[in-house]
Amino acid sequence: MDTATVVFLMNCFLFASLIQSSPVPASGLPHSFVETVSQANTIVEKILNNLHAVHSATVSIQGLSLDSSPQTSHFQMMEMSMGIPASPVLKILSxxxxxxxxxxxxxxxxxxxxxxxxxxxxxxxxxxxxxxDLRDLLTHINKLKEVADVPDDGLDQNPSLDLASQLQDSYRVQVAVHLTLTQLRSFCYDLIRTFRVLSTYRP
Structure with a gap:
């Protein structure tokens, strides 16, 4: 094998290696999608960081915090009776x-x-x-829908709430705030886990 052939084959090998080792985009979706996911994640982290302070400023029921819920069964019954809806379920993409x-x-x-x-x-x-912060977050999610060309699936985003009729006194209002912030915190954790998936998603 002459020298020219050897050099040619080596160049081909190096070119193929470069192609295989070249970095690929983190997502199969447009860069603006990944960027918006990152921005939305930052807002969710901000919400999570502020929830304890918000809870402390609005809920004065002794012993009740985001991390400790005495009389759990009692509050679960109140949650059902007041009609506070559960968070939409987020699953692994499939x-x-x-x-x-x-x-x-x-x-x-x-x-x-x-x-x-x-x-x-x-x-x-x-x-x-x-x-x-939630309104700001919703703006970013709507941008994700636009960038990814997500159609409106008819999911009710404004469910009928019976909660208004249940807020008869300060105690029930504070319990409703506690339950809502507790659920919101869990939903935010789900959002962050989902954002991690979306940042590397390949359609």
């Missing part, structure tokens, strides 16, 4: 739980909590900052 479903459920959950907190804000102050 053929049965698509990107469209995922983003739509994120949007529905964020809108739901903003609606509940708006209602509770009529009875006490201290929730406006969280509501503002």
């Amino acid at each position: 053929e049965l739980f698509t990107l469209d479903m995922c983003v739509s459920r994120m949007s529905a959950g964020i809108q739901m909590y903003e609606n509940i907190l708006e209602l509770l804000s009529q009875s006490l102050s201290g929730l406006e900052d969280v509501r503002t």
Whole structure:
């Protein structure tokens, strides 16, 4: 084998190696999608960091905090009787739980909590900052829907709430705030886990 052939084969090998080792995009979706996911994640982390302060400022029931819920069965019964809806379920992306479903459920959950907190804000102050962050977060999720061309699946983002009729006194208002913030915290953790998946998602 002559020298020219050897050099040619080596160049081919090096070229192929470079192609295989070249970095690929973190996501099969546009860069703007990944960037918006990162921005949305930052807002969710901000909400989580502020929830303890918001809870302390709005809930004065002794012994009740985000990390400790005495009389658990009692509050579970109150949660059911007051009609506080559960968070939309976020799952691992699959053929049965698509990107469209995922983003739509994120949007529905964020809108739901903003609606509940708006209602509770009529009875006490201290929730406006969280509501503002949720509205900002919803703007980013709507951008994700636009970038990924997610259709509207008809998921109800503004469920009928019976909660207003249940807020008869300060105690029940504070319990409703506690339950809502507790659920919101869990939903935020689900969002962060989902954002990790979306940042490396390949359709």
